[in-house]
Every structure is written in C-alpha cells, then in structure tokens.
Amino acid sequence: MNQEAIKDLILSTADDLLIIGHRNSEWTGIGPMLEEDLAFSSMSQDKIGQAQALYQILHDSFGAKTPDILAFQRYEKEFKSCQFVELPIGDYDFSLVRHFLFDYAQQIRFELFAKSSFQPLAQLAKKIKGEIKYHTLHADTFLKQLGNGTEESHARMQSALNYAWPFALGMFEKSDYESELISEGVFEGEDALKALWVAKITPIITAANLTVPTIDESNIVYGGRQFYHSQYLQPLLVEMTEVTQLDPSAEW
Amino acid sequence: MNSLDPRVERLDLKKAEEGEVHTNSHLITYEVFHQEKRGKQVIHVGIVHASSPEMALILAKEQYARRGKTTNLWVVKTSDVFTFSSEDEDIFETVPEKTFRDPAFYKVRDRIEAFQKRNNLTV
Numbered sequence: 258m259n260q261e262a263i264k265d266l267i268l269s270t271a272d273d274l275l276i277i278g279h280r281n282s283e284w285t286g287i288g289p290m291l292e293e294d295l296a297f298s299s300m301s302q303d304k305i306g307q308a309q310a311l312y313q314i315l316h317d318s319f320g321a322k323t324p325d326i327l328a329f330q331r332y333e334k335e336f337k338s339c340q341f342v343e344l345p346i347g348d349y350d351f352s353l354v355r356h357f358l359f360d361y362a363q364q365i366r367f368e369l370f371a372k373s374s375f376q377p378l379a380q381l382a383k384k385i386k387g388e389i390k391y392h393t394l395h396a397d398t399f400l401k402q403l404g405n406g407t408e409e410s411h412a413r414m415q416s417a418l419n420y421a422w423p424f425a426l427g428m429f430e431k432s433d434y435e436s437e438l439i440s441e442g443v444f445e446g447e448d449a450l451k452a453l454w455v456a457k458i459t460p461i462i463t464a465a466n467l468t469v470p471t472i473d474e475s476n477i478v479y480g481g482r483q484f485y486h487s488q489y490l491q492p493l494l495v496e497m498t499e500v501t502q503l504d505p506s507a508e509w
Numbered sequence: 510m511n512s513l514d515p516r517v518e519r520l521d522l523k524k525a526e527e528g529e530v531h532t533n534s535h536l537i538t539y540e541v542f543h544q545e546k547r548g549k550q551v552i553h554v555g556i557v558h559a560s561s562p563e564m565a566l567i568l569a570k571e572q573y574a575r576r577g578k579t580t581n582l583w584v585v586k587t588s589d590v591f592t593f594s595s596e597d598e599d600i601f602e603t604v605p606e607k608t609f610r611d612p613a614f615y616k617v618r619d620r621i622e623a624f625q626k627r628n629n630l631t632v
Contacts, residue, residue: 290536290558291558292557292558292559292568292571292572293568295571295572296567296568296570296571296572299571299575300571391567391570394567395567398563398564398567399564402560402561402564
C-alpha cells in the first residue's frame with residue numbers, strides 16, 4: 258500500500274478533528290444554557306480524542322512523532338486541516354450549523370473508513386461509531402428545532418448556512434493521492450464522500466425548513482489540504498499550544 | 510437587556526409601568542431516569558431544561574450518562590408527574606403498634622440457632 262497516501266489521509270482527518278475540537282471547546286462556560294454548554298463541550302472533547310487516536314495510528318504504523326507532539330508542536334504550514342474548521346465560533350447559530358455540516362461529513366467519512374483496506378483505520382472507525390452517532394443526532398435535533406423555531410431563529414440558521422456552505426464544501430478538497438487511495442481500497446475518495454453527504458443532509462435541511470444553498474464551484478474555499486490557511490489558524494495554534502510552549506519537553 | 514439564560518426571564522420595569530403584562534415563556538423541565546443495564550430498573554437521576562422530548566434526551570445523555578455504564582435513558586415531562594401533596598406526608602408515617610410489619614419485629618434468631626444446634630448444622 259502507498260504509505261504516503263494513507264499518512265496524508267489520516268493527517269488531514271486528524272487535523273480537522275483537532276482544530277474543530279479546539280474551536281468548539283471555546284464555548285465551554287459561555288454556552289447558551291448549562292445543559293447545552295456541557296453537551297457541546299463534551300462533544301468537542303470527543304473530537305480531540307478522535308484526533309488523538311488518529312495521530313496514534315500515524316505514530317504506531319508509520320513511525321510519526323507522538324500524538325502530543327503532532328498536536329502541539331507543529332507550525333501552521335504543517336497542518337492539513339480545511340479552512341472550514343478554522344473559522345471563529347461566531348454566534349451560536351454558526352457553530353451549530355458548522356457542527357451539523359462537519360459532523361455528518363465526518364460520520365460518512367468514518368463509515369467509508371470502516372470498509373478500508375487499511376485495518377487500523379477500519380478498526381478505529383468501528384470503535385467511534387456510537388460517539389459520532391450522538392454528535393449527528395445532537396446537530397440534527399438543534400437544526401430542526403431552530404430552523405422551525407421563531408422567525409429570528411429560522412433567519413439566523415439560514416444565514417449561517419449560507420455563510421458556511423462554500424467553506425463546508427472545502428472539506429472535500431482532494432489530496433494528491435486521491436487515485437491511489439481509491440485504487441488500493443483505502444478510501445472511496447472525496448467525490449464519493451461529498452455525494453453521500455449531500456444526499457444525507459439535504460432531506461434534514463429541508464425538514465428544518467431551510468434551503469440548501471447553491472453556489473458556483475469557483476466559490477468553494479479550498480487550500481487547507483495544501484497548507485494554505487486562513488488568517489484564523491495561527492492565532493488558534495498560539496492559544497492551543499500556550500501551555501506546551503512553557504516547557505515543550507515537560508512530561509505529562 | 511434580555512437575559513442570556515433561556516431559563517430566566519427578567520422583569521422589564523418600564524414596560525410593566527406602561528401596563529404590559531409579562532408572560533413567562535422559559536423552557537420546561539424533564540425528569541431524567543437512568544438505566545445501567547438492560548432489564549434493570551430505571552432510576553431517577555435529576556432534571557434537564559429542554560424545549561422538546563428529543564432535546565431533553567440528547568441533553569440528558571451528556572448530563573447523566575457521560576460517566577459509568579448506561580444502557581438507556583428515559584425522559585418524562587415534569588408536569589406529567591402525579592404525586593401526593595407535601596402536606597400529606599403524614600400518610601406515610603407508620604403507626605408504632607404496627608411493628609409486626611417490620612421484619613425486625615420477629616425475633617427468630619434464637620430459635621434458628623437452637624434448631625441448627627439440635628441438628629448439628631453450621632451456618
């Protein structure tokens with residue numbers, strides 16, 4: 258199997274999870290209500306745990322550095338996360354919409370990983386299936402509730418969806434190894450994932466009384482997988498690694 | 510300013526002076542029951558604030574099933590709970606003369622021990 262291709266796929270997936278996990282954790286303590294504060298924080302912790310499990314695969318199978326080093330001691334230009342996950346949390350409407358769009362993509366991505374010819378990835382996908390199921394159920398419930406809620410909640414959700422859409426489609430930016438990944442049965446590829454994702458979320462968005470945005474292909478925000486990031490990633494990394502930077506060699 | 514906490518509503522004095530009657534619209538509560546294993550009893554663990562049963566379930570999951578083993582959760586609208594009035598707590602008081610209802614009333618230990626001794630049985 259093409260090792261570089263698998264490493265690239267795992268790193269992109271892990272970086273997406275780490276960055277969105279950190280972003281969503283910014284709601285801890287300031288969530289809209291106590292119960293939701295706890296639920297959202299807990300899910301962000303799950304995401305960081307999933308990222309850690311992926312970094313661990315890189316370490317165990319390919320001799321990469323340890324998860325801690327991969328997460329906390331890399332430069333911005335070494336991250337493969339898409340720009341969608343870097344965006345600031347904004348208002349709760351945006352954070353919920355991103356949670357909805359990202360988590361369904363993640364759920365389907367891991368469903369495809371469960372069939373991967375690369376065993377460690379297939380095993381991890383089966384292990385975290387239940388965790389992701391809850392995340393999408395949570396997202397789904399909030400989207401329907403607020404999409405069908407008051408005039409204001411509906412307008413806020415639609416406008417957040419319109420804003421998020423070009424960034425969300427950037428999640429499916431292809432890597433340089435796309436054809437190898439597909440031919441070797443590691444992953445069915447970003448195009449297949451994107452088609453499944455659109456088919457899955459469209460009826461839910463409709464049930465939430467919202468409209469799926471239509472945009473021109475040229476407006477999709479790509480770049481993350483090629484290390485091109487928005488202005489928001491670097492400040493996030495500075496904050497996320499603040500404690501590690503005090504003493505990078507400390508034992509935890 | 511409106512409260513950021515959807516469970517708390519605050520009086521707008523100016524509007525109240527102008528004669529506007531305030532109506533409360535905050536979230537209702539659901540009672541949460543936790544089941545550790547399939548077939549075991551579900552045990553009341555607390556409440557969540559929610560706008561629908563679905564919302565109550567997803568919020569209860571992180572509130573009450575984050576740690577330890579869980580097989581399922583139940584949520585029930587607090588307003589659907591039917592209960593005695595707190596003034597009637599006295600109906601649960603046991604009358605002292607009815608101690609025969611208490612297993613400890615029967616002092617049979619001595620007789621059991623005598624029986625075991627008689628028949629060379631050990632506990």
